[in-house]
Amino acid sequence: MGNSITVKDVEAGYGSVRVLHGVSLTVNDGETVVMLGSNGNGKSTLIKCITGLVEPSAGEITAEINGESINLIGKTPEEIVDLGIAMVPEGRRLFPALTVEENLTLGAYRPEARAKIDENMKFVFETFPRLEERRKQLAGSMSGGEQQMVAVARALMSDPKILLVDEPSVGLAPILVSQMIAKIKELKDIKNLTVLMAEQNFNQAIKIADRGYIIVHGQIEFEGEDTAALENNDMIKQYYLGV
Amino acid sequence: MKIDKFWLSVLVILIAGFAFTKLADNEFYFFTTYVVLQGLIMAVAWNILGGFTGYVNFGSAGFFAVGVYTTVALNKAFGLPLPVLLLAAGVICGLLGLAAGYLTLRLKGVYFAIATLATALVLETIVNNWKFVGGAAGTYVLQPKGSFIFDNYIELLFMLMLVLAVAATAISRYLSSSRIGQGLAAIRDDEVAAECMGVPTLRLKLISTTAMGALMGIAGAPFPFFVTFVDPVSAFALVIAVNAIAMPMIGGTAVWYGPVIGALLLGAIQETATVTISSELNLLIVGVMLVLFITLAPKGIVGLIQDYKKKKGANNG
Secondary structure (H helix, E strand, O other): OOOOOEEEEEEEEOHHHHHHEEEEEEEEOEEEEEEEOOOOOOOOHHHHHOOOOOOOOEEEEEEEEEOOEEEOOOOOHHHHHHOOOEEEEEOOOOOOOOEHHHHHHHHHOOHHHHHHHHHHHHHHHHHHHHHHHHHHOOOHHOHHHHHHHHHHHHOOOOOEEEEEEOOOOOOOHHHHHHHHHHHHHHHHHHHHOOEEEEEOOHHHHHOOOEEEEEEOOOOEEEEEOOOHHHHHHHHHHHHHHHO | OOOOHHHHHHHHHHHHHHHHHHHHHHHHHHHHHHHHHHHHHHHHHHHHHHHHHHHOOOEEEEHHHHHHHHHHHHHHHOOHHHHHHHHHHHHHHHHHHHHHHHOOOOOOHHHHHHHHHHHHHHHHHHHHHHHHHHHHOOOOOOOOOOOOOOOOHHHHHHHHHHHHHHHHHHHHHHHOOOOHHHHHHHHHOHHHHHHHHHOOOHHHHHHHHHHHHHHHHHHHHHHHHHOEEHHHHOOOOOHHHHHHHHHHHHHHOOOOOHHHHHHHHHHHHHHHHHHOOOOHHHHHHHHHHHHHHHHHOOHHHHHHHHHHHHHHHHHHH
């Protein structure tokens, strides 16, 4: 009963600009895999390819949901969400003029999640008590940290098996980044999620990752079998650790 | 059993409307309320796409006129009864909304608005050159004989418009409170985010253009019998499109009752001004009110009331 994602030789871009040049990666059942790389290297584009927001020009993307292998290429975002793949988009992208509660309800748009809406709402409020206090507040009027909580909670409302998180640290104070990263780990353990996370912040991401990839100019430059391999990588040392 | 306040009001309004036709004997009242109700249906319809979904349609008069000319053409060709004409106008304009939506909804913001305006112009050119319905010169339409249980045909048209206005409002209210409405609100707020959450954005947008088109067509369908002379200038009138935008803006676009309030207010002012001052003043009134509301109360009357309540609540608490 595995839930995993396999990306093979994916090429994609916007108009005539090619962003991904043959990216391959896998996220195995129950793993937390981190995609490292600075801005503009294609992390978000890859996540958009997996969720159907960007159509790859070549390559294969398959997901295994409860052990059943499904081709994701050509599927609409709606169909992909229906499979149980949820996304926390970069920059949160909440519905600013709607309340916290309405944002969460919209996370449960797919029929399967709709049936469990009360149960999941209770769960996310237990995980983020702050959101329960502010359930009637407009999402756009909240602080960055709270908005990120809404974004993660909203993705969980779709009752996913696979969670894609695009740069959870963007625009957050360091203390909030580490809290958010810890929260993702906690949720992953409780819900048995398979997680793919795109992140620039190496030191934070490495805390919860099982393994990771370094993506540079739309290509996987390094695949670290465990966190130690990533820490010892020259590129990481150069870019992130300053040694 | 608890009776829904909304449906109770609907019942009261319909009974009051019917009593009105029996009690009032000056036909002027029916002519003037017909125009206000026609504006109300247009405003409610516009708001489904413009207010709930966030896509501004400048071509409302086009949909209205297609409803008008559906009646003219089918009445001339087959002499069909009014309910059939209403249905036909609804179906044809619904399909037109669906097609226009499919072709133009990939455009965003101002480009979508321009596309809708262009659609209305194309339709007007077609009608101008369609001899069967009178072309640019226009055509006379005879009111059907008999007026059902009413004293005259205008009373019948008034009652029909009242029923249609109530039905349009009920549809809009249903759409806003249902799962469809939640999805539309998500599209209005952030379309990409809506897509990320698995909201079927294209399908929902097409539902809203179809509903908008159908309601606008139905609003136009009885018009030929109301004015008895139809030409493209009156069917595609600028004031129809402008009112359809202004009424929801003045009332408040975010909720179903916003356009109803705006239509009753603006419609009443316009009709009063037409009688007491001049009919040429209509567009000026709309323009002035629109400017005032956009600068002073961008969320309309509903927004003003909500803000006032919030302030009061904050002071008390």
